[in-house]
Every structure is written in structure tokens, then in C-alpha cells.
Amino acid sequence: MLKADSITKCFGQKVALEKVSLTLGAGHIFGLVGTNGAGKSTLLRVLSGVLKPDRGHAMLDDTDVYENVQAKQQICYVSDEPTFITGATIKDMDRMQSAYYDKHDPDRLRKLCKSFSLPMHERISSFSKGTQKRVQIVLALARHPRVLLCDETFDGLDPVMRDAFKRVLGEVMVDEQITTILAGHSLQEMENICDSVGFLHEGTLLTSGDMDHILNRFCKMQIVTENGIPSEVLSGLSVVSLKEQGKLAVLTVKGDEKTVFDRLKAADPVYLEAIPLSLEEVFILDMEEQGYAK
Amino acid sequence: MFYINTRDKTPIYEQLFRQLHEQITLGVLEPGTALPSVRSLSSELGINPNTIQRAYRMMEEAGLTVSIPGKGNFVTDDTAGLQHEQRVRHLEAARRELTALRKLGVPKSEAVQLVDDVYGG
Numbered sequence: 001m002l003k004a005d006s007i008t009k010c011f012g013q014k015v016a017l018e019k020v021s022l023t024l025g026a027g028h029i030f031g032l033v034g035t036n037g038a039g040k041s042t043l044l045r046v047l048s049g050v051l052k053p054d055r056g057h058a059m060l061d062d063t064d065v066y067e068n069v070q071a072k073q074q075i076c077y078v079s080d081e082p083t084f085i086t087g088a089t090i091k092d093m094d095r096m097q098s099a100y101y102d103k104h105d106p107d108r109l110r111k112l113c114k115s116f117s118l119p120m121h122e123r124i125s126s127f128s129k130g131t132q133k134r135v136q137i138v139l140a141l142a143r144h145p146r147v148l149l150c151d152e153t154f155d156g157l158d159p160v161m162r163d164a165f166k167r168v169l170g171e172v173m174v175d176e177q178i179t180t181i182l183a184g185h186s187l188q189e190m191e192n193i194c195d196s197v198g199f200l201h202e203g204t205l206l207t208s209g210d211m212d213h214i215l216n217r218f219c220k221m222q223i224v225t226e227n228g229i230p231s232e233v234l235s236g237l238s239v240v241s242l243k244e245q246g247k248l249a250v251l252t253v254k255g256d257e258k259t260v261f262d263r264l265k266a267a268d269p270v271y272l273e274a275i276p277l278s279l280e281e282v283f284i285l286d287m288e289e290q291g292y293a294k
Numbered sequence: 295m296f297y298i299n300t301r302d303k304t305p306i307y308e309q310l311f312r313q314l315h316e317q318i319t320l321g322v323l324e325p326g327t328a329l330p331s332v333r334s335l336s337s338e339l340g341i342n343p344n345t346i347q348r349a350y351r352m353m354e355e356a357g358l359t360v361s362i363p364g365k366g367n368f369v370t371d372d373t374a375g376l377q378h379e380q381r382v383r384h385l386e387a388a389r390r391e392l393t394a395l396r397k398l399g400v401p402k403s404e405a406v407q408l409v410d411d412v413y414g415g
Binding site: 027028029163166167168170171173174175188192193194195211212271276278 | 300303304305306332333336337338340341342343344345397
């Protein structure tokens with residue numbers, strides 16, 4: 001179990017993370033979504049045991065991960081900027097990981113390199129940026145990590161490789177029950193693969209929960225009425241936006257679909273339908289509520 | 295064979311559930327056959343194994359499959375249950391179609407006429 005226990009981290013005057021708490025069980029994929037500079041990478045670095053939080057703890061099975069060799073053996077952080085030893089080939093990295101990580105598996109690395117079509121004896125620095133991301137992923141999975149922290153990993157991969165990565169991830173999740181955090185911006189991708197998500201904004205984790213719960217925080221309704229929606233019906237709802245066009249109105253409301261639907265029935269609609277919201281739309285609504293780029 | 299549409303806003307577990315449901319009630323997946331393992335399906339479709347587990351759980355709750363620990367999930371032998379499911383499914387489809395007709399402004403009398411035609415009332 002991976003746990004962030006009220007983590008606060010400052011860089012000088014800047015508060016990068018403020019009281020972030022999170023608990024993730026084995027075999028769980030968590031999507032970390034956030035605005036630019038929200039503190040996503042900082043959170044991942046703290047969880048990987050590289051950065052020391054000013055307050056709070058990052059824990060793996062009830063032991064603090066900071067500078068904890070045993071925990072760090074099991075946690076793998078895939079950074080958004082690939083960095084390798086200068087001039088190294090995958091084979092060199094293989095030897096390096098064998099020396100440092102007890103569970104490093106050269107056989108698995110060889111197989112993964114094959115399925116991700118990566119040459120093992122060429123200098124990694126000669127590869128393109130996307131290919132270097134692939135190298136990071138195969139090196140990470142070769143270590144048999146229990147926790148995989150991916151920083152914008154999807155964003156740099158082409159569709160074919162993204163698909164390949166998802167397949168491999170699915171397999172290792174069933175076989176090894178690893179806990180994964182995917183941080184990034186491709187919300188469509190997150191919506192499809194994550195069990196739960198969290199929105200990070202200016203260092204605070206605004207909302208987190210399973211995907212259904214997040215998607216149900218707002219709803220969008222299309223309604224047709226003869227005489228408009230009575231104001232007493234509207235005032236009973238926390239309406240975020242309302243667009244009217246003659247008899248047709250489209251409104252976005254905070255609240256779950258069923259409650260809002262039942263309330264709107266009071267407006268005696270000719271036609272009433274819920275339009276599903278995507279994670280992206282919910283994220284934008286949430287950020288607008290926080291006053292970000294409105 | 296399953297087809298997941300990631301552009302569709304229907305949740306993936308729901309899409310999977312519907313397709314499994316359809317294949318079982320249509321008889322594509324015969325009683326007693328094993329559903330693909332979570333691992334193989336997850337790898338084939340590139341989706342989260344927990345999502346597949348969820349769809350499988352829904353199938354079991356709907357009485358369409360039985361899960362045998364350590365062996366996997368199998369299509370139920372209970373044909374009465376299957377028939378009931380089929381009935382529910384077709385009634386739902388009929389309701390959807392009727393709703394569509396109503397939205398198009400087709401009068402009730404015409405819809406009733408249709409029912410009479412079919413049932414020979």
C-alpha cells in the first residue's frame with residue numbers, strides 16, 4: 001500500500017504541495033491530473049523517496065520511503081525528462097540496474113526490448129525523445145517494481161506505443177499487482193485506464209476518488225420546456241452554466257445526475273435528457289470553479 | 295471478440311458488459327464455455343484489468359456467468375435465467391424504439407396499431 005500522509009513541501013517561499021493525502025492499494029491505477037506547475041512532479045518525487053517532505057510522510061506499507069533503500073528498491077519513478085548515463089546503451093543500463101536492484105530481471109528486459117523494438121547495443125543518447133521514453137519504461141518494468149510512478153509518460157508516446165504500453169501494463173498488473181500513478185494531461189487516456197483520479201491545483205489535491213464518483217460530481221442536462229424553467233426549480237440547483245435557445249436549455253449543474261434529473265422534472269419538461277460529461281469537461285469545470293484561467 | 299470504443303462516453307466496463315451480455319443471449323457464447331481470462335483480455339484490449347473484473351462481476355450478479363475460484367468465469371447452464379435475461383433485454387430495446395417513435399411525433403394510435411399487427415390482436 002502506498003500512502004501520502006498530509007505531505008507539505010516548499011521550495012523557498014513557494015509552497016509546492018500542501019497537506020496532500022492519498023492512499024492507494026495494490027493493483028490500482030491512479031491518474032494524477034493537474035494544471036501546469038500544480039506540483040505533480042513534486043508529489044511523485046516525494047513518493048519515490050527522492051525528496052524529503054517538509055511535513056508529513058510518504059509511506060510504503062507503513063515505512064517511510066525517504067532515503068529508505070529497501071523501499072526504493074520497490075518504487076520506480078519514470079521521470080518526464082529521460083536521463084541516462086552519458087553514452088550508455090540499454091545493455092549498460094541493464095548491468096547498472098543488476099548491480100543496484102535485487103529484483104532486476106535481464107530476461108524480462110530482453111523480452112520487453114524486443115516487443116518495444118529497441119536495440120540493446122546502441123547509445124541511448126542517439127535515440128529520439130519518444131524512443132528514450134520507451135527505454136525508460138522497459139528499464140522500469142525490468143526491475144519488477146511494486147510501485148510505478150509515471151510522469152507524463154503517455155504524452156510522449158505515439159499511439160502504437162501507447163497501446164503497447166497499456167497492454168504490458170495490464171499484464172504486469174494482473175501478474176504482480178503493482179500500484180501505478182500516471183501523471184499527465186491526456187485526460188481521455190486517463191479516463192479509459194485509471195481506477196481513480198485526483199485533481200491537483202496549486203499544491204492542493206482538490207478532489208480524488210474513483211472515476212465514477214469524479215464523473216458524477218457535475219452533470220449536463222438538455223431540457224425542453226413550453227414556458228421556460230421556473231426560477232424556483234433553478235434556485236434549488238447549483239447551476240454552473242445555463243444556455244437557453246428558445247424552448248431548449250442546456251445546463252451544467254453541480255450534483256449527481258439522478259438528483260438533478262428528478263428536480264428538473266418539476267419544471268414539467270417536454271423533453272429531458274442527461275448528456276454524459278467526460279473527465280476533461282469535469283476537470284475544466286473544477287478548475288474554473290477554482291478561478292483558474294476563466 | 296470484443297470491441298471497445300474509447301470515444302464512446304459509455305464506461306468501458308459497461309461496453310464490455312453489454313457485449314458479453316449480447317453474445318451470451320444470442321448464443322455466440324454457449325452455456326458452459328469459459329470467458330477469456332482477465333489477463334489475456336486486458337492484454338488484448340489494452341485496458342485496465344480491474345475494469346474487466348468489474349464487468350465480469352456484473353455478469354455474475356446478473357446471473358449470466360458463474361465464477362469458479364481458481365478456474366475462471368463460465369457461461370451459466372441455467373437456460374431459464376438466460377431466457378429471462380433475453381426477455382428483459384428485448385423489452386428494453388422495444389422501449390427504446392417506442393421512445394424514439396414518440397420523440398418523432400408518431401401518435402400513440404399508430405404505435406398501438408403496430409403492437410396489434412405484431413400480436414395479431
